Amino acid sequence: MRIASGGVQHETNTYALTPTTLADFVRDSNCGAELSGGEVIFDRFRNTGTIHGGYIAGAEAAGVDLLPLLCARAQPSGIVEQQSFETMLRWFLERLQQVLPVDGVLLDLHGAMVTQQHEDAEGAFIEAVRKVVGPELPIIVTLDLHANITAKMAELSNVIIGFDTYPHVDMHERGREAAELLIRIIRGEVTPVQEFRQLPLVTMPPMQCTLREPMQSLMQRVHRFEEEPGILTATVAMGFPFADIHDAGVSVLVTTNNDRELARRKADELASWLWELRDELQPQLTSIEDVIRFVEERSSDGPTIFADGSDNPGGGAPCDGTVALQAMIDAGFAGGVVGVLFDPETAAQAHQAGVGSTIHVRLGGKTDDRHGAPVVGDAYVRALCDGKFVYRGPMMQGVADNLGQTATLIVGGVEVVVSSHRRQCLDAEMLRIAGIEPTHRRLIVVKSAVHFRADFGPLAAHIFDADTPGIHRPDFKLINYQHLRRPIYPLDASAVGGLNIG
Secondary structure (H helix, E strand, C coil): CCCEEEEEEEECCCCCCCCHHHHHHHHHHCCHHHCCHHHHHHHHHCCCCCCCHHHHHHHHHHHHHEEEEEEEEEEEEECCCCCHHHHHHHHHHHHHHHHHCEEEEEECCCCCCCEEECCCCHHHHHHHHHHHCCCCCCCEEEEEEEEEECCHHHCCEEEEECCCCCCCCCHHHHHHHHHHHHHEEEEEEEECCEEECCCCECCHHHHCCCCCCCCCHHHHHHHHHHHCCCCCEEEECCCCCCCCCCCCCEEEEEEECHHHHHHHHHHHHHHHHHHCCCCHHCCCCHHHHHHHHHHHHHCCCCEEEECCCHCCCCHCCCCCCHHHHHHHHCCCCCCCEEEEECHHHHHHHHHHHHHCCEEEEEECCCCCCCCCCEEEEEEEEEEEEEEEEEEECCCCCEEEEECCEEEEEEEECEEEEEEECCCCCCCHHHHCCCCCCCHHCCCEECCCCCHHHHCCCCCCCEEEECCCCCCCCHHHHHHCCCCCCCCECCCCHHHHCCCCCC
């Protein structure tokens, strides 16, 4: 048995000013190595907490030949240039043609990629693959929990399996589930029947977190649901609201073993569960000034984390916002750290000066004017490193990554970890390599909305969702949608009676 695998992954923030190019995919795909496919994929992802790590484990356990053709990804950012997308798709299709015949295909996609010509880039990708392999060959697609799933994606794939967790700590499990289910389909043990429901609902990242209510209880219910006779898998996709496209928002899928009526009934049931939670899925935000007062007024009972999700690079923000940093400096706050702030110019300046030097900086605020102005002043260079690290926490565990030249500065009494590569601060190792032990800090500002909770959460005494400006701010009042379908909740009161299922 031969199974082809691969894909292109990008979460596109259509409000980001910086377009995403092929060079970005090359840089973020292990300096382009993963674009070549083959043995590089096995070496990179075997025994890791990733989708392809799960594909590999499932295939090897079953004695099946996995043929990884291409694995391309870029950090979330602006709209993907069309030529770049078409180049990567062409590479994948040419390699797929070369390895035919295969018995099935596993597609490792994100579900929220937008190109200059495709609102639904994943739909275009699956469609192109389907044209090569024909209508009968089984295709299983794995997607992020933030996928904006379309009817086209559901129609062209035999099964879609989305992550069950946010932070995404189950990627390996979902990849292995996809591989094992595809093998069962190829062997004729099951016949998948998939039903898709799109809800008139959009939600923001903080409350999509499956470590907090109501998502925690909902996903427990979904897991019990999947154990019922006849159900092969079920997916809840919470959507990515910072993509101004028609199909952004919440959707569900249920796949049964050759039982269309059961699939329809259970998809309606799952959609209804989610709809009932719509008011509980709206976040509460707190200002940095209020958090500083909160920390100052209590004895030290552990670190407080300020989740600066508005500047989350994991959702396409620039990661160089300075609002929280400037407020801490203005308040004369001691025992605080900001990480990781993207500013390759300042990182290079610190490396040139050396540890123990004092340099004059224009720190952060360089990408745009929507996340705070540069912090101008003197900075003490406390530590330097090359930025290389391995994810030790539950998310992406075992994967090697790189922040580039990294400097730990002290600016106005506040420690700032400054990187040369734009990365979401989702693993404590990203601070530890820079000489920061997070458990020894009173207040930690992380450039992350939710993913930090997987590793930082157990270390924190208190966590606050940030009320800061930015293109990833979880506040629908500040988003000017032009293409999103309407009416939709919570933007339109008329959407309350609009759940049409069945």
